[in-house]
Amino acid sequence: MAEARPQTRRFRDLLEDRRFLAPALITPAALFIVLLVGAPLVLAVYLSMTDATAGQLTGKFIWFHNFTEAWHNDNFRRALRNTIVFTLASQAIVLVGAGILAHALVRPFRGRWFLRLLILLPWAAPVAVSTIGFLWIFDSQFSVVNWTLVHDLMPGGGHFYLYRPVNWVLGGIDHLPWVHVGKIDRLNPPQWLGQPTLAMLAIIFVQAWRILPFATVIFIAGLSSIPTEVHDAAKVDGATGLRKFWHVTLPLQLPIATVALLFGIVFTATDMTVVYILTSGGPFNSTHMLTTWAYQTGVVSSNLGEGAAISLYLLPVLLVVSVLMLLFARRVEVS
C-alpha cells in the first residue's frame, strides 16, 4: 500500500508534464484528422487516376486521363465557372452584410440579445431543412414570392399588385444602356429555379443567408475586441464616422474578417447541399457546382474515378486560397 503511492504520484506527475500531456491531448485530434480527412483524401487522389467504377476501390491506372476528360466536358467547365461565381458573389454579400450587421449589433440597445439570437438562427438550423423551406418559397407553381407579386394585396379588392411597382423599377433599369432586364408577366411569373440567371441568384442568396450569421458573430467578436482606448484616442484626434471606420476600425478588424472570409470561401466552395436541394444542377445543368457535378458523375453515374478527379479540381484552388488568406492575416496581424 505504502509502495503504491509513489507510483500513483509518478503517473500524476506525468500528467502534469508538458512533454507528455501536450501530445496526449493533441493525438486524438490528429488521429481524427488523419483517419477521416487525410486517408479519404489520399484515396480520392488515387481513385482520380484510375478508371474505378461504383463499388470498386481500385481500377486500371490511367494517370491524368480523368482530369483531361473532365476538362473537355462543357458541363464541367460551366460547373467550375459557377463555383467561382457562387463563392465570390455569396461571400461579397456576406462580407458587406456581416459588416453592417455587426456594427449595428455591437452597440447596446433594447432587445439586442434577442435580435442576435434571431440572426443566428439560419446558422443553427439544419441546412437541409432550411433549404427545403427555400425550395418551397421558390416553387415553380406555388411560390409564395410569386404569389405576393401577382395577387391583389389590398383587402377588399383594392387592386394593388406588387408586380406593377416592381415592373416600373425594372423599366427604369431597362433604360440603362448596358443592362437588360425583363418585366414580370402576371401569367408567367419569374421562375426562381427554372431560369439560369434567377436560379444562380436564388442559390447565391440562400448560401449568403446561411453563412451570414457565422460571419456576423465573428465580426462582432472582432469589433468587441478593439480596446475602447483606441476609439477614444481616435475621437480625441478628431476621427469620426467613415474616417474612423476607414483608418481605425477596418484595419483592426481586418485579420478577423479575413478569418471569416476564409471559412466562408471554404464552406461555400465545398457545399453541395444548397444547390442539390434547390435545383439539382438544373435548369439544363446550368447551375451545377463542382461538388454537384462530381456527385452526379462519380456517384449517380457510377464513374468513381472521374468523379474523384472533378472533386479534386477544387483542392489546389482552395489550398492556394487558404495559404494566401493565412499569410495575409498574419501580415496584417504583424503590422
Next chain:
Amino acid sequence: MAENDDELEELGISTSLTRRQLVRRGLGGFLVAYAGALPKVAAAGVPKYVHKHYKNTLKIIQWSHFVPAYDVWFDKTYTKNWGAKHDTDVQVDHIALAQLPARAQAEVAAQSGHDIFGHLSPQAGLEDQVINHKEIIQEVTRKVGKVSQVGFKSCYNPKTRKWHGFPENYVPDPIHFRKDLWNQVGIKPSTWDDVRRAAPKLKALGHPVGLGMSNELDSNMLLIALMQCFGAFIQNAQARPAINSKHTIEALKMMRDIYKRGMTNEVFAWTAASNNQGYLSGRLSLAVNAISIIRSAEDANPALAQNTSVAPIPRGPVQRLGLEHVMGVYTIWKFSKQKTLAKRFIADLEMNYQGAFKNSKFYNFPAFRGAVHDYARQLAADPHKGKYNVLDLIARKYTVNLGYPGFSNAAVDEIFNTWLVPQMFAQVAQGKMTPADAASAALHEFKPIFAKWRGRGKI
C-alpha cells in the same frame, strides 16, 4: 507545483479544482452513472431483437409508391404473409424516388445494405455489383410465360449475356387532359401537332400545357418519348449514339414551339411531383404522367377526375411510341447474404402478381404479361367505366424500353442519369442553342460515354 497540489490535497485545504481532480471526478461520475444503469439492465434482461422468433431476415428497399395503398398492402400484408411462410422477417424500407440512384451507389460503395434493391429505371451501370438474375427469369418464365420485350430489353445485356436486373413491372405513360378545356378550343390531343396548335389557346385560357424540361425523371421520360414519336433515338439497335439526326432536330423544334406558344417557364423547374401538382391544382390542361394523377383526382377531386381523359401519347410525324413511365427493376446485390431467399421472394412476387397489380390500382403492370392473366378484364371492371382500358393498349403497343431500339445499357443509363436529354431540349426552348447545334452538342457529349462503356466491355 504538482507536488504542492498533492500536499495541499492531502491536508484537505485545496481550494480550486485541479486538472487532475477534474479528470478523476469525471471518470468517477461516469462509473457511478454506468453502475447505476446496471441494475436496470439486470432486471430487464439482455435487450432482445424484437423479431427474433424468425429464423431469417430479408431486407428490401424501394420507393415510396405514388399510390400509397400499394405500400400498405406490400408492407403489411404481402411481405408479412410471405415472411410467415418462409420463416423470415421481411423488412421493407421506402425512400423518395429521386434518392434511389444515390442510395444504390452508397450501398455498393459500402458493400452492405439491403438484400433486394427496387430501382425505378434499369441500372446496367451496376452490372458488376449484382448477381445474374437469369435463374429467377427462367423460373418465372416456366410458370407464367415469356417476359415482355420492355422487360427483356431493359434488364438483359446481350454483350455479357447477363440479366443485370429482374424486370418486376413497368408503368404505362399516358397523357392526361382536361376534356372541358380541350373541347373549348375544339382540338383533341391526338398528335403532337394538335398539341402545338392548341397550346396557345389553352395558355390564353389560363391553363397551359405542362411538359417538363428539367433535371428529373418525368421530364427525361417524356422528352425521350417525344423524340421517339419523331423517329429520333439516343442510340441505334447496335448501341451506337444516334442523337444527331434530322429527326431529333424536328423534335426539338416541336418542343420549342409548344413551349413558346403554350407553356410557361415553370417547366424548367419541374420536379417529379410537378405534373401531379400542376394538374390537380386545376392549372394545367395537359400532363404526361402515369395514372397517379387521375387516381389522386378520384380521391380528392372527383369532378376533375370525371373531366379528365387518359389517352396514349400523341402521334408524331413518324409514329406513336412512348416509354415506360418507370421501370420497376429488382436487383440482388452480390454482397447479399440472403441471395437464395431474395430470389425466392422476387420469383414468388412476380408469379403471384395479381395482388400487386390490383393494390397499385393498375399502376404497376407486370413485366411478365402472363403474371396477371386477365388484366384486360380487370381494367374493364374498374368502377370508372372503362377509363383504364386504354392502359392495356398503351402497355402493349406504345411502350418501349429506355434505350430503344437497342437494349438499355450503361451508356444510356449515364445519359439518363446526367439529364443530357432535358438539357438539350431546354437549351433550345430557352433560345440558348439552335436545334441543330443542340443535337450536335449532345452527340459530342454522348460519344465519349458510349466509348467509355464499350471500352469496359459492357456494350
